[in-house]
Amino acid sequence: MRGATTKNMRQATRYTPAPFSEQAEFFVTIDFDGTINELDVTDAVIKKFARPGWQEAEKLWEEGRIGSRECLARQMALIDVPLEHLVEYACTHPIDPAFPDFMRLLREAGIPFAIISDGFKPIINGILAEAGFSDLPVYANDLLEDASGLKTIFPNTSGVCQSGTCKCKTADLLAEGLPIVHIGDGRSDFCISRMAMHVFCRGKLTGYCVENEIPHSTFTDFQGVQKALETFLNGEALLSLKQNAA
Ligand SMILES: [Mg+2]
Numbered sequence: 001m002r003g004a005t006t007k008n009m010r011q012a013t014r015y016t017p018a019p020f021s022e023q024a025e026f027f028v029t030i031d032f033d034g035t036i037n038e039l040d041v042t043d044a045v046i047k048k049f050a051r052p053g054w055q056e057a058e059k060l061w062e063e064g065r066i067g068s069r070e071c072l073a074r075q076m077a078l079i080d081v082p083l084e085h086l087v088e089y090a091c092t093h094p095i096d097p098a099f100p101d102f103m104r105l106l107r108e109a110g111i112p113f114a115i116i117s118d119g120f121k122p123i124i125n126g127i128l129a130e131a132g133f134s135d136l137p138v139y140a141n142d143l144l145e146d147a148s149g150l151k152t153i154f155p156n157t158s159g160v161c162q163s164g165t166c167k168c169k170t171a172d173l174l175a176e177g178l179p180i181v182h183i184g185d186g187r188s189d190f191c192i193s194r195m196a197m198h199v200f201c202r203g204k205l206t207g208y209c210v211e212n213e214i215p216h217s218t219f220t221d222f223q224g225v226q227k228a229l230e231t232f233l234n235g236e237a238l239l240s241l242k243q244n245a246a
């Protein structure tokens with residue numbers, strides 16, 4: 001309860017930086033696999049449930065000969081297990097324990113955000129529900145289950161990227177001109193990182209940011225991202241970030 005005790009009141013008001021709560025200064029986009037969830041759950045589900053043959057698609061994707069859209073469509077077509085079982089298995093891989101606090105920071109500071117993933121919405125929503133979240137904005141690929149099995153649906157594709165979910169196009173539509181601060185770890189984050197004001201990165205994305213001179217900080221978990229954002233929110237650090245991006 002907000003304001004129930006003095007201690008709670010302090011916690012509840014801690015993230016209310018006046019200058020930015022009235023008008024958002026940036027839009028935060030967050031990857032799911034390997035970022036909110038330390039493990040790449042999409043990968044884990046495919047490895048666990050797909051019939052042999054998924055490795056060929058993976059190889060073509062790794063060599064850059066097909067995009068993730070085609071790779072995921074081929075791999076998911078090799079899964080004969082009910083969606084419910086996939087979600088159940090995915091839920092055995094919990095999210096970063098610091099993520100709920102990070103969500104609280106964004107909401108209390110009035111910073112708009114979205115989870116944009118090249119994984120599958122029912123799996124992501126299942127894992128988030130397990131962590132107590134039922135109302136987060138998630139943009140991802142989808143799965144339709146009917147008598148013949150699972151079908152992949154890609155509602156966020158673009159003509160410029162071969163990803164299942166093109167994060168740069170999706171963010172462009174969502175952010176309505178606000179600068180993007182992106183948090184991610186892998187190849188699906190490359191396109192959005194090119195347009196970001198700042199990137200929190202780990203894994204393959206770090207090398208990409210270095211090579212392309214994208215303003216970035218590495219992170220190990222959401223506690224670290226939160227600390228960095230709290231620093232931005234005091235104004236000066238945010239300004240210096242903007243200068244770096246310019
Ligand atoms: Mg990822």
Ligand SMILES: [Zn+2]
Nearest residue numbers: 161166168191
């Ligand atoms: Zn893109």
